[in-house]
């Protein structure tokens with residue numbers, strides 16, 4: 471299992487937590503009011519041994535379903551034969567923008583993989599709306615081993631049925647935090663709580679020390695679920711949004727400290743939020759892949775503004791470029807904005823698949839011959855791809871299996887989407903024109919400020935005499951220069967004073 475999560479230099483722990491959030495998103499998909507998902511890191515030793523709890527107000531599980539939870543690879547597809555009310559046959563979700571269909575329970579492995587990656591034991595507590603009783607099941611590695619030795623059925627477990635808020639069965643002092651969790655059941659019609667104990671010490675250290683980092687990663691993974699199909703457009707006016715009913719709240723409790731609590735929606739510096747808010751314009755497209763595969767795509771333009779690129783850097787993993795100290799006095803040409811990063815991040819059923827990215831498509835790479843827009847403009851774009859469920863992902867939801875292959879198939883058809891309409895013109899041409907337009911409209915070396923008025927200039931040929939806008943100052947590289955001010959301009963290897 472450790473191999474299973476083995477990953478590209480990143481700690482996979484946030485992705486294990488994501489599996490439990492996936493389950494909660496699926497479980498709350500039919501909620502009428504708010505969809506509440508809480509991740510509680512119970513690290514206060516005065517309350518017992520460290521634990522991680524994921525709690526949602528979703529539909530809950532019957533005792534049969536709870537038993538099924540524990541069965542490896544029993545998914546909604548393989549369950550079709552059972553006649554439990556909501557498992558009588560799998561129905562594909564209807565298409566929705568960005569495929570935000572909450573249908574992210576897939577293989578029947580995620581929850582189990584995740585809990586035993588995080589810790590040694592899991593207590594599942596669940597109540598469906600039409601049940602008087604709460605169902606509880608405890609699975610532990612130790613127990614599996616014992617059963618295996620005794621040649622008993624390994625996954626058969628004992629399910630306890632009890633009244634909501636009744637915690638008399640919790641006699642173990644190491645789990646006394648459970649009393650508080652269980653008391654809260656009173657207010658809930660239906661819910662599921664996954665409580666992981668025996669949390670690996672290195673995970674506890676990571677969760678404590680890198681709280682800022684992994685909460686941003688989760689905000690990134692679920693960006694479009696939290697903020698809706700347009701993403702987190704930071705607005706000044708408070709408009710009512712149809713997409714703000716998913717509350718994913720992370721809280722960490724430590725002895726003698728104020729609890730750290732963050733709602734993922736409040737995070738304003740996850741990568742998608744940065745992309746959305748530094749973009750001056752966007753180019754939307756759709757790809758039709760053989761066999762019902764549909765991919766929605768967006769490319770965003772991050773202009774060159776006032777002497778610097780606005781393409782955002784990842785605050786959690788800053789690119790090396792910035793650290794290089796340029797103590798040289800020479801003017802250094804701005805390096806390519808995107809650097810070596812691929813253009814596209816990839817989302818499956820609305821959630822990020824973190825280890826897959828797509829470098830580019832042939833219609834958005836710099837042309838061999840001189841194009842319509844300067845070459846550097848091709849480095850000012852970021853993008854996202856949103857696939858539906860017709861694309862395969864690995865069972866740990868870390869990588870796509872065949873996305874790039876399918877997209878680059880010669881039969882894949884790309885079209886630009888403008889104002890919701892598919893455009894007829896070839897996408898190469900549409901893209902080149904859009905990029906040229908972005909360059910002309912948005913890339914600006916210097917910011918002109920203190921507008922003085924419009925003038926005509928009789929010194930110029932008649933066609934070019936007006937209108938001319940005049941300004942009293944410029945802002946350049948963070949400094950303001952006013953008309954009439956004496957400035958020094960430093961060039962490489964020689965100096966030159968000028969009056970402007």
Ligand SMILES: Nc1ncnc2c1ncn2[C@@H]1O[C@H](COP(=O)(O)OP(=O)(O)OP(=O)(O)O)[C@@H](O)[C@H]1O
Nearest residue numbers: 493494497530539575576577578579580581582662
């Ligand atoms: N929070 C929850 N609320 C209600 N039912 C749940 C919850 N978590 C899991 N389940 C049920 O347990 C099943 C097994 O979950 P598990 O995460 O192990 O696999 P899966 O979600 O079906 O597939 P995947 O491998 O994609 O995660 C789910 O299909 C779902 O029916």
Ligand SMILES: [Mg+2]
Nearest residue numbers: 493575580581
């Ligand atoms: Mg799952």
